[in-house]
Amino acid sequence: MNVNDILLAVLVLIGAPIVGCIAAGIDRKITARLQGRVGPPLLQPYYDVRKLLSKDNMIVNKSQNFYVVVYLVFIVLSLLMLIFRQDILMIIFVYTVASVALIVGGMSTGSPYARVGSSREIMAILAYEPILILYALAIYLLTGTFKISAVVDASTPLLAYTPLIFIAMIFVLNIKLKKSPFDYSTSHHAHQELVKGMLTEYSGPGFAIIEIAHFYEYVFLTGLLFVFWTVNPVIGFLLSTAAFLLVIVVDNVTARVYWQWMLKLSWTFLLAISIVNIAFLYFSGVKI
Amino acid sequence: MSLAKSPWIIHVNVNSCNGCDIEVVACLTPLYDAERFGVLNIGTPKQADIMVVTGSVNYKNVNVLKNIYNQIPDPKVVLAVGACASTGGIFHDCYNVIGGVDQIIPVDAYVPGCCPRPEAILDGVVAALSILESKKQGKIKGKEVKLKGNEVPSNA
Numbered sequence: 450m451n452v453n454d455i456l457l458a459v460l461v462l463i464g465a466p467i468v469g470c471i472a473a474g475i476d477r478k479i480t481a482r483l484q485g486r487v488g489p490p491l492l493q494p495y496y497d498v499r500k501l502l503s504k505d506n507m508i509v510n511k512s513q514n515f516y517v518v519v520y521l522v523f524i525v526l527s528l529l530m531l532i533f534r535q536d537i538l539m540i541i542f543v544y545t546v547a548s549v550a551l552i553v554g555g556m557s558t559g560s561p562y563a564r565v566g567s568s569r570e571i572m573a574i575l576a577y578e579p580i581l582i583l584y585a586l587a588i589y590l591l592t593g594t595f596k597i598s599a600v601v602d603a604s605t606p607l608l609a610y611t612p613l614i615f616i617a618m619i620f621v622l623n624i625k626l627k628k629s630p631f632d633y634s635t636s637h638h639a640h641q642e643l644v645k646g647m648l649t650e651y652s653g654p655g656f657a658i659i660e661i662a663h664f665y666e667y668v669f670l671t672g673l674l675f676v677f678w679t680v681n682p683v684i685g686f687l688l689s690t691a692a693f694l695l696v697i698v699v700d701n702v703t704a705r706v707y708w709q710w711m712l713k714l715s716w717t718f719l720l721a722i723s724i725v726n727i728a729f730l731y732f733s734g735v736k737i
Numbered sequence: 738m739s740l741a742k743s744p745w746i747i748h749v750n751v752n753s754c755n756g757c758d759i760e761v762v763a764c765l766t767p768l769y770d771a772e773r774f775g776v777l778n779i780g781t782p783k784q785a786d787i788m789v790v791t792g793s794v795n796y797k798n799v800n801v802l803k804n805i806y807n808q809i810p811d812p813k814v815v816l817a818v819g820a821c822a823s824t825g826g827i828f829h830d831c832y833n834v835i836g837g838v839d840q841i842i843p844v845d846a847y848v849p850g851c852c853p854r855p856e857a858i859l860d861g862v863v864a865a866l867s868i869l870e871s872k873k874q875g876k877i878k879g880k881e882v883k884l885k886g887n888e889v890p891s892n893a
Binding site for chain 2: 477481484485486487488489490493496497499500501502503504505506507562637640641643644645649650651652653656
């Protein structure tokens, strides 16, 4: 741990929510333009967070906001581990703890809508977790270690040998950003039948922390796609941005589906193409 | 100015004929686009700032109205949209109708009309924003409205 590392950590802690906030603003702006509307200002997510911080904190039990803090801390931790090129397997585990914290928080409130949302989020984890594990396995097969630093040091981009896993990871991005067609655990478009899903009982500062954690999550998830082309950071950035924009467009052109559909898609098509990719890596024995 | 830039709305229909509700929803369509002011139609009262009420209150839904009002965190404002929500409208004489929303909970702004145009509703929301801001400055809290049984009083 030297001075440069500490500076980088501080930069990420401050910079990531700003980038995530602007990404969320671009998301809302593009959505509005696709619907033929003017749309909110670019910094609308920032105004929302500032407003939520100034509202009263209305809680239904004492532990509710603790889970929110756990969610934020583990999201930040997983982002920092990604930035410092740590073990990809460990990053996935830390990230899962964050997702589980939000589910437990939703379950603890006792609201039927929060329970429905939480159980649907568990289904989402069931759907995307195998893909993430296979993504880690692909990194291991290609470099001989789970460390992301090995991918960064390699002279060939990861994408050259893992195009199918990249396609599967775009679906994971879609599920994790809670975008249509997989936005059924919490989404304000679903407020007529689901109220706010998992986050129904959160208000004021507690909800603001969730929003801030979402900003970190935007950066973390696009960072996982950035890893596919670290040889040239510009191409990596363009690749992850393109994937993000694709997810926004898909969000606007599709309708919400049953959770069974997501599970079927994930456990048949996505898992199949990932395993084909892994089998190719295993039998050809290529290294980067 | 932090509140005025992102007012989140909860829409409560108490005994409305659906005319005002359709006009409220029309505010969100591309033609009027309330989201350019940061307005979101939010489902849960716990995240809302402005309560938009349509329809006259009757003895069946009065407790629902009170319950939703109590669940909105401070600062909050109530916007009565339409003639029924403001005064009881053409239903004010009915045996089961209590009257306008202001008989039950404190109302900050009224949008008259049967039914009001979407422009009028947007105007009401923008008027409510300054009230919201002054409530924040003055730290004015909404009083908790006590729930009662659903029985109709004998003099009704």
